[in-house]
Amino acid sequence: MDFFPTKSQKRSMYDVVGVEDLFSDVPGRFICEKDLLGPPMSEIETRRHVEGILSKNVDVTSYKGGGAYDHYVPAHVQQIAARNEFYTSYTPYQPEISQGMLQALYEYQSLMSSIIEMPIVNASMYDWSTALGEAALMCNRANGGTEFIIPEFTSPERKAVLRSYSENVGITILEATHNPETGQIDVDGLSDIMTRQCGGVYIENPSYLGFFEESVDEISRLAHDNGSLFVVGVDPLSCGIVKGPGSYGADIVIGEASHLGNPINFGGPLLGLMAVNDDRKLVRTMPGRLIGLTEDLDGRPSYVMTLQTREQHIRREKATSNICTNESLCALSCAAYISSLGKRGFVDLAKALFSNASYAYDKIGALEGYKAPVHDSVHFREFAVRHPKSLDRVEHLLNEHAITGGIPVDGRTSIYCITDKHTKAGIDALVDVLGGL
Amino acid sequence: MYRQASGEWDLRRYSSEGKRGYVPIDGFGHPPELPMALRRDAMPEIPELSEIDVVRHYISLSQMNFGVDNGFYPLGSCTMKYNPKICELLAMNYSASSHHPLDPQWSVKGNIEIMGRLSELLAVISGMDYVTLQPAAGAQGEFLGAKMISAYHKDRGEARDEMIVPDTAHGTNPASAAMAGYRIVEVPSGVDGQIDTEALEACISDRTAGLMLTNPNTLGIFEAKIGEISELVHGAGGLLYYDGANLNALLGRVRPGDMGFDIVHFNLHKTFSTPHGGGGPGAGAIGVKSYLKGYLPSPMVASEGESYVFRHDLSPKIQKIRAYHGNFAIILRAYAYLVSLGYGIRDVSELSVLNANYLLHRLKEHFDVPFLASTPLRKHEFVISCERIRKDTGVTALDFARRLLDFGHHAPTVYFPLIVKEALMIEPTETESRSTLDSFVDAMIKVKEECYRDPDLVKNAPYSTSRRKIDVVKAVREPKLSWMMEGKG
Incomplete structure (x- = not known):
């Protein structure tokens, strides 16, 4: 199959160019004469071939979350993101002809800003984990701090990525302990490890273990009194029922937003959230694209990429980040999804997950030998379960019923996640299977 | 002549209380009370719209955007080729x-x-x-x-x-x-x-x-x-x-x-x-x-x-x-x-290089192409300099690029690489036909003529896109990065 214009024109174009060998500038020893791939496939062959491979997947009901959440995407949102004018465009370097994408990204920034109560949201990072890495770099740039504190219970994915982002530039990662009963961050312990070198204090709310951190005001004060920045990681959907981190003093907010309007896609692409306060110094250290509202020659409202002197195409090695291609289309879907829910729908969805997770942990916790939730705190939509037997045996049993359980924490504990795809009947079936362990 | 849709759309305009564009699932549990310290005082400011409001809004926005499926997109170094729909x-x-x-x-x-x-x-x-x-x-x-x-x-x-x-x-x-x-x-x-x-x-x-x-x-x-x-x-x-x-x-x-x-x-x-x-x-x-x-x-x-x-x-x-x-x-x-x-991947490289050299060959008598004397062949892209045009007429590479939009072509990459003054970096890709390339050449030559005949025409371009030339300085001086910031000074 080919996707090219007619080959009959080739000859005439060669004649215009007047060169027969377009690769004569490549030394002969680097020219590869042999065919590297097999024969082309027609469209229908391609489809059969790829669908044949994908048919080896097996549908399972999954209770895994941890930063990637499998939510339903309404049909109209999927169709909006499939508009050719959007998805076949690129970074809006020429704003006059790219107003559609620019405005959609500005709406994403605005909607998210209102949800997390922060004035400035960028037009996307790759995912939560890289947003965390970039946040650590930002803190270092903003105040020179060489230490960055995170909760000891953070997603292993995020921890590993944070290490990758911070290790080459001399940032040390410290971990704050938690209260074993409630799971809440041990504020005194945090205070003890906070030195003058601390550039930023990072918490997640809800935590990786699913509950809300209740000492946010105290931690915020501690960080600020120390001259450190306060960084908060969120599932923005939780802000349908709890305060946005902007209201309790966050300087930088990061998180994951792909589940608001995008399929989970086996973990990629995701949609990294990154927001800062309206602090000029902080904004100038921020990575990623920012869309701003301005005017055109006729005074009409117009959108542009702005504050670009932070970015790699202008500042090169002095840029705040190397990010170029981001996750714009996911941000557009997110804006379309959130505006479809509306304020009431957004709150209702958050409430429904809050409610349905409680249904699940109440029922699992009532089973003989189980503890759910493990931590005595208020959980949003994820919660740890301690099983009476090893996770290997639990998972084996669940798999027999086309279910896969939570993300492992230790040999008997895993974190379950409830999304809007989980039904009451489905949770009942999960509980039945767990009860038979 | 190209003409892009040019509306002014605001998601908030059609908002009215109780409208929903998507109804989420119901809750069926008995959740605990939220900690007082975390309760949200006011709901987020999200407009309330029906499904058709949302669809029309984003379709309207899409009509104010330009992708490969709309037309030629010779943005150098970005390889804006056709995206096959089967994929x-x-x-x-x-x-x-x-x-x-x-x-x-x-x-x-x-x-x-x-x-x-x-x-x-x-x-x-x-x-x-x-x-x-x-x-x-x-x-x-x-x-x-x-x-x-x-x-x-x-x-x-x-x-x-x-x-x-x-x-x-x-x-x-x-x-x-x-x-x-x-x-x-x-x-x-x-x-x-x-x-x-x-x-x-x-x-x-x-x-x-x-x-x-x-x-x-x-x-x-x-x-x-x-x-x-x-x-x-x-x-x-x-x-x-x-x-x-x-x-x-x-x-x-x-x-x-x-x-x-x-x-x-x-x-x-x-x-x-x-x-x-x-x-x-x-x-x-x-x-x-x-x-x-x-x-x-x-x-x-x-x-x-x-x-x-x-x-x-x-x-x-x-x-x-x-x-x-x-x-x-x-x-x-x-x-x-x-x-x-x-x-067939060999056709990709051959045709992308052929298209670039074809464009180069047709444009080189009208534009300055740095390093052409020592290196006549290009691969998939090439860079021309508008420095002489700028000196003669005051029209910059960016002005030139903006004027091209009026002809229904996306602009090339501008001011890159940094070693070429007033650079336009052009990458046609292999999926464009000779007739598309020819129409781009015509537009390039026309714009150059305009630079000398009526430079202000070019400097004030574009005219056919959803917005006229946009004030980027104002965007930096008075940053408005969200609805929340719009009300402020």
């Missing part, structure tokens, strides 16, 4: 797109196989031994590559803190290397638009960790001295990194691995035709020679008999560069594209 359709596959990345491997064998097969094809195409699909974008691949170079030297007990980058390099190269802790040493281009090897030699020392190189470079010129460059860098103990942004020019004909590169990144959204999504998602991938295998992040995909598995047990030196496995939805499209082309 889009396959990426919607429900089973592929609805799995959690940590679901048990037996349930996602198909997804893992796609990743395994694509990794193998990319290794073959690039002449490398192993490939990871984890990086989220090309720049992230560069960052991973720079980290690999750092870890490699560290393991050998060598303190090398300098990364060499040509003055024609993409901005991401120095930015990525700096994030990996490197000091950047810039090597100048010679009079032929290629790396000046004498200058390179002068840059190289025992502090040199490596050289990041795009080949063909951003002038569209093949770095023909690559053999010598490779010997210089390797001879000094450095590694050679290939920025794959321009791989389209060489696809199926010249392999980075054969030219001596140790690490290669691929931009799946450029070379392998996955859509650019208005800025993303794209996907990177990194290929390495066997001696760097231990630096590839986890999990690796390995073949096991007939099937493929994730290997989590290899404890690599760099564990992860982003969460999970990579931008799978993009990986899937790229795989479909590659298998449908098969050995």
Whole structure:
């Protein structure tokens, strides 16, 4: 199959160019004469071939979350993101002809800003984990701090990525302990490890273990009194029922937003959230694209990429980040999804997950030998379960019923996640299977 | 003449209380009370709209946007080729797109196989031994590559803190290397638009960790001295990194691995035709020679008999560069594209180079093309300079680019590479026909005439797009970055 214009024109174009060998500038020893791939496939062959491979997947009901959440995407949102004018465009370097994408990204920034109560949201990072890495770099740039504190219970994915982002530039990662009963961050312990070198204090709310951190005001004060920045990681959907981190003093907010309007896609692409306060110094250290509202020659409202002197195409090695291609289309879907829910729908969805997770942990916790939730705190939509037997045996049993359980924490504990795809009947079936362990 | 829709749309305009465009699920549990300290005082300011309000709003916005499916998009270095629709359709596959990345491997064998097969094809195409699909974008691949170079030297007990980058390099190269802790040493281009090897030699020392190189470079010129460059860098103990942004020019004909590169990144959204999504998602991938295998992040995909598995047990030196496995939805499209082309990938490079040289040949009598005398051939793209036009008429490259929009063509990349004054960087790609290229040539010549006849006409362009020339200075001076900030001064 080919996707090219007619080959009959080739000859005439060669004649215009007047060169027969377009690769004569490549030394002969680097020219590869042999065919590297097999024969082309027609469209229908391609489809059969790829669908044949994908048919080896097996549908399972999954209770895994941890930063990637499998939510339903309404049909109209999927169709909006499939508009050719959007998805076949690129970074809006020429704003006059790219107003559609620019405005959609500005709406994403605005909607998210209102949800997390922060004035400035960028037009996307790759995912939560890289947003965390970039946040650590930002803190270092903003105040020179060489230490960055995170909760000891953070997603292993995020921890590993944070290490990758911070290790080459001399940032040390410290971990704050938690209260074993409630799971809440041990504020005194945090205070003890906070030195003058601390550039930023990072918490997640809800935590990786699913509950809300209740000492946010105290931690915020501690960080600020120390001259450190306060960084908060969120599932923005939780802000349908709890305060946005902007209201309790966050300087930088990061998180994951792909589940608001995008399929989970086996973990990629995701949609990294990154927001800062309206602090000029902080904004100038921020990575990623920012869309701003301005005017055109006729005074009409117009959108542009702005504050670009932070970015790699202008500042090169002095840029705040190397990010170029981001996750714009996911941000557009997110804006379309959130505006479809509306304020009431957004709150209702958050409430429904809050409610349905409680249904699940109440029922699992009532089973003989189980503890759910493990931590005595208020959980949003994820919660740890301690099983009476090893996770290997639990998972084996669940798999027999086309279910896969939570993300492992230790040999008997895993974190379950409830999304809007989980039904009451489905949770009942999960509980039945767990009860038979 | 081209004419784009030009409305003024505001999501908030149609909002009225109680409207819903999507009704979420109901709750069925008995949740606890929320802690007082966390209760939200006011609901977020989200407009309330019906489904049709939302659909019309975004359809209206889409009509104020321009993609490859609207017209010619010769944005240099971005490889804006046609995105085959079969790849889009396959990426919607429900089973592929609805799995959690940590679901048990037996349930996602198909997804893992796609990743395994694509990794193998990319290794073959690039002449490398192993490939990871984890990086989220090309720049992230560069960052991973720079980290690999750092870890490699560290393991050998060598303190090398300098990364060499040509003055024609993409901005991401120095930015990525700096994030990996490197000091950047810039090597100048010679009079032929290629790396000046004498200058390179002068840059190289025992502090040199490596050289990041795009080949063909951003002038569209093949770095023909690559053999010598490779010997210089390797001879000094450095590694050679290939920025794959321009791989389209060489696809199926010249392999980075054969030219001596140790690490290669691929931009799946450029070379392998996955859509650019208005800025993303794209996907990177990194290929390495066997001696760097231990630096590839986890999990690796390995073949096991007939099937493929994730290997989590290899404890690599760099564990992860982003969460999970990579931008799978993009990986899937790229795989479909590659298998449908098969050995036809050789046509990709030939036609992309033919199209670029055809355009160059037709434009060179009207425009200044730097380095043409010493290097007449280009690969997939080329750069012209509007410096003379600016001197004569006051019209800048950016003005020129904006005027092209009125002819229904997206503008070329402007002001890049930095070594060319008033640069326009033009990459037609292989999917454009001669008639499209001819209409672009006509527009270029027309705009040049306008520059001399009526420069203000060009300086005040565009006229046919959804907005006239936009005030970017105001956007910086009075930043309004969200609805929340609109009310403020």
